[in-house]
Amino acid sequence: MLHVDLDQFIVAVELLRHPELRGRPVLVGGSGDPTQRGVVAGASYEARAAGVRSGTPLRTAASRCPEAVFLPADNETYLAASADVMSALRDLGGLLEVAGWDEAFMLVDTDDAEQTARVVQQQVRERTALACSVGIGDNKLRAKIASGFAKPAGVFRLEMANWVEVMAELPTDALWGVGAKTAKKLAARGIATVGDLARTKMADLAGEFGPNIGPWLVALAHGYDSTPVTEEPEEARSHGREVTFQRDLRDVEEMRAEVRRLSHVVADDLAVEDKVARRVVVKVRDSSFATHTHGVSLLNPTRDAEALERAARTALDRFPLDRPVRLLGVRAELPRTRR
Numbered sequence: 001m002l003h004v005d006l007d008q009f010i011v012a013v014e015l016l017r018h019p020e021l022r023g024r025p026v027l028v029g030g031s032g033d034p035t036q037r038g039v040v041a042g043a044s045y046e047a048r049a050a051g052v053r054s055g056t057p058l059r060t061a062a063s064r065c066p067e068a069v070f071l072p073a074d075n076e077t078y079l080a081a082s083a084d085v086m087s088a089l090r091d092l093g094g095l096l097e098v099a100g101w102d103e104a105f106m107l108v109d110t111d112d113a114e115q116t117a118r119v120v121q122q123q124v125r126e127r128t129a130l131a132c133s134v135g136i137g138d139n140k141l142r143a144k145i146a147s148g149f150a151k152p153a154g155v156f157r158l159e160m161a162n163w164v165e166v167m168a169e170l171p172t173d174a175l176w177g178v179g180a181k182t183a184k185k186l187a188a189r190g191i192a193t194v195g196d197l198a199r200t201k202m203a204d205l206a207g208e209f210g211p212n213i214g215p216w217l218v219a220l221a222h223g224y225d226s227t228p229v230t231e232e233p234e235e236a237r238s239h240g241r242e243v244t245f246q247r248d249l250r251d252v253e254e255m256r257a258e259v260r261r262l263s264h265v266v267a268d269d270l271a272v273e274d275k276v277a278r279r280v281v282v283k284v285r286d287s288s289f290a291t292h293t294h295g296v297s298l299l300n301p302t303r304d305a306e307a308l309e310r311a312a313r314t315a316l317d318r319f320p321l322d323r324p325v326r327l328l329g330v331r332a333e334l335p336r337t338r339r
Contacts, residue, residue: 001105001106001107001108001136001137001138001139001140001143001229002105002106002107002108002113002116002117002120002134002135002136002143003099003103003104003105003106003134003135003137003140003143003144003146003147004089004103004104004105004106004120004124004132004133004134004147005102005103005132005133005134005135005147005148005150005151006085006102006103006124006130006131006132007130007131007132007133007151007152007153008042008043008044008045008152009042009078009081009082009101009102009130010028010041010042010073010078010102011026011027011028011042011043011044012130012131013077013078013081013130014026014028014042014071014074015044016129016130018071021069023046024044024046024067024068024069025043025044025046025047025049025050025052025065025067025068025069026043026044026046026047026068026069026071027040027042027043027044027047027052027058027061027065027068027069027070027071028040028041028042028043028070028071028072028073029041029042029058029061029070029072029073030058030072030073031072032070032071032072032073033058033070033072034058034059034061034062034070035059035062036058036246037057037058037059037244037245037246037326038057038058038244039054039055039056039057039058040052040053040054040055040056040057040058040061041054041073042054042073043056043061045152047061047065047068050064050065050068051064051065052064052065052068058070078101079101081128081130082101082102084127084128085102085104085124085127085128085130085132086098086104087127088123088124088127088128089104089106089120089123089124091123092106092108092119092120092123093108094106094107094108094109095107095108095229095230095231096231097229097230097231103147105140105143105144105229106120106229107229113136113157114136114155114157117134117136117155118155120132120134121134121153121155131152131153132153133147133148133150133151133152133153133154133155133156134147134150134154134155134156135147135148135149135150135155135156135157135158136155136156136157136158136159137157137158137159138159138160139223139224139225139226139227140225140227140229141175141176141177141220141223141224141225141227142158142159142160142163142223142225143158144176145158145167145174145175145176146158149166158223160223163222163223164195164198167194167195167221167223168193168194168195168198169193169194169195170193170194171183171192171193171194172186172187172191172192172193172194172196172197172221174194175194175197175220175221176220177220178217178220182209182217185208185209186217189208194221195221197217197218197220197221198218198221198222200218200221201218202214202215202218202219205217205218236273236275236334237333237334238281238331238332238333238334239266239269239270239273239275239277239331239332239334240266240281240283240329240330240331240332241262241265241266241269241329241330241331242262242283242327242328242329242330243258243262243327243328243329244285244326244327245325245326245327245328248287248324248325248326249324249325249326249328250324250325252321255316255321255325255328256313256316258328259282259309259312259313259316259328259330260309260312260313262312262328262329262330263280263305263308263309263312263330264305264308264309265330266308266330266331266332267303267304267305267308267332268305269332270303270332271303275303275332275334276301276302276303276334276335277298277301277302277303277308277332277333277334278297278298278301278333278334278335279295279296279297279298279311279332279333280295280296280298280308280311280312280315280330280331280332280333281293281294281295281296281315281330281331281332281333282294282295282312282315282316282319282328282329282330282331283327283328283329283330283331284316284319284321284325284327284328284329285325285326285327285328286323286324286325286326287323287324287325287326288323289326290323291327292319294315294316294318294319295315295333296311296312296314296315298311301335303332308330308332312330
């Protein structure tokens, strides 16, 4: 099994248009103006060396890396480049699962995985001029982690045979699926490394993390993953829109007007996808960066704009709105479908 991960994808696409920027710290996000609100969508390796990552506020990024070149995000171009990459991968045969616009899993029948990985890299480069890293694993978890070790533009194999050697001394958030909050909770229990987690009894974590998540965390630490590679695309569970304001909103009526606008945009999105909503969720981020959500279930699934707006207004009214608001979002959650 292979995990193909495009290197600094968004920045790499921009460098095809701006080759003069190669070797310089490049940051892509928002309108490309670091004096305005927005976050980094893509950072070159040179910018990452200065402590800037995707999700870093543009203003923070500018202070950490003042020599960086800022470029506006162009999602349509990135989507087109992603489609070209996935087409190139499909032409190599095997089973392809697109995991994002810059990554995919491949299940291929080969006697030489390293050589196949090099062929993948050559195919992607020849067809798109983009570089990718390839992880080889005996399941999706190990292949995914392996591609991280392969960066940039390399190949790395991570399987049961070398799992302990490679992973045991790494912090728990080196595992795919373990985030900073979970790692912090584990550390509070004296579980700092993957090896520590692997030696933990599943029942010991069930109380804090639940009867499913607790044992799953221990299984991750052993490198276990039974998730199959599938070509069937994962269905979206929600459709949402949000906006970050260049100036904080203080007037509640302005907030309500923005929620109304977003509700109608979401309704249009649902109509295009021929989907209906079962629940509407409003997201509010205030001037202190505290983020909260409230949701309202609909009596009947619908994509009617007025119904979505009423639910969103009800959700908004559940917030105290006693602080200036920097971001508002409206999300329509879709009915669950059985497979």
